[in-house]
Amino acid sequence: MRLCVFETEKEAANAAAAEIVRVVRNKPDAVLGLATGGTMEPVYEALVAAHGDGLSFSRVTTFNLDEYVGLPPTHPQSYRHYMSKLFFSRVDIDPANTHVPRGDTAPDRAAAEYEATLARFDPIDVQLLGLGGNGHIGFNEPGSPVTSRTRCVNLASSTIEANRRFFDANEQVPETAITMGIATIMRARRLVLLAVGERKSSAVKAMIEGPVDEAVPASILRDHPDARALLDTAAAAKLNHPEHTA
Ligand code: GLP
Numbered sequence: 051m052r053l054c055v056f057e058t059e060k061e062a063a064n065a066a067a068a069e070i071v072r073v074v075r076n077k078p079d080a081v082l083g084l085a086t087g088g089t090m091e092p093v094y095e096a097l098v099a100a101h102g103d104g105l106s107f108s109r110v111t112t113f114n115l116d117e118y119v120g121l122p123p124t125h126p127q128s129y130r131h132y133m134s135k136l137f138f139s140r141v142d143i144d145p146a147n148t149h150v151p152r153g154d155t156a157p158d159r160a161a162a163e164y165e166a167t168l169a170r171f172d173p174i175d176v177q178l179l180g181l182g183g184n185g186h187i188g189f190n191e192p193g194s195p196v197t198s199r200t201r202c203v204n205l206a207s208s209t210i211e212a213n214r215r216f217f218d219a220n221e222q223v224p225e226t227a228i229t230m231g232i233a234t235i236m237r238a239r240r241l242v243l244l245a246v247g248e249r250k251s252s253a254v255k256a257m258i259e260g261p262v263d264e265a266v267p268a269s270i271l272r273d274h275p276d277a278r279a280l281l282d283t284a285a286a287a288k289l290n291h292p293e294h295t296a
């Protein structure tokens with residue numbers, strides 16, 4: 051896994067966006083794997099700016115990593131809503147080419163259908179990934195099998211707590227989700243993980259310097275032939291050798 055450490059969060063996010071821009075420029079009908087979360091917001095801001103500068107997404111197909119079970123696409127905290135608001139509605143992408151797992155239908159069937167649709171477009175050209183504070187990727191919590199595919203999962207209590215900030219105080223935070231599996235993610239041609247802030251520094255250290263182990267799902271990315279981690283100095287602060295490639 052190649053490490054790139056940037057001075058600021060903004061620079062790291064811009065570098066992640068630049069990876070996507072490069073792929074779409076070289077291959078206008080690219081298949082993009084997309085991610086959500088606070089970390090990704092400036093990435094979509096930069097992609098919208100690239101569109102303003104002339105980059106077209108009209109032939110691109112996208113697959114998001116995950117979605118909460120129980121939230122309809124119109125729910126303000128659903129990942130479909132996040133994607134529409136921050137990216138899809140602001141560029142020239144064809145909504146029919148955007149895929150986010152359906153959280154409001156029978157979850158096991160929705161997961162199997164998602165994996166089958168994705169298999170028709172394989173491989174994803176570049177997959178964006180955030181990092182959970184407990185080392186999760188997508189919603190693959192610690193212990194997720196390396197062989198896992200898109201499926202319905204229970205969220206770790208730390209994940210439910212971390213995501214509570216996005217929901218109203220009187221609202222129930224979803225406890226289950228549909229996520230691409232580890233094996234699904236590992237099929238992508240290139241992986242670009244973005245992690246910023248001190249809050250992620252322990253998970254970053256475990257991902258890079260701990261054992262490759264299902265207990266830290268992100269560590270498995272080190273077995274991918276073309277994976278890079280884009281970090282800011284705060285997220286990289288606990289690494290012994292931030293200048294080294296893991
Ligand atoms: C959620 C998402 C992950 C994301 C993580 C980090 O759990 N399912 O894909 O990486 O949040 O989110 P944030 O960027 O808000 O810290």
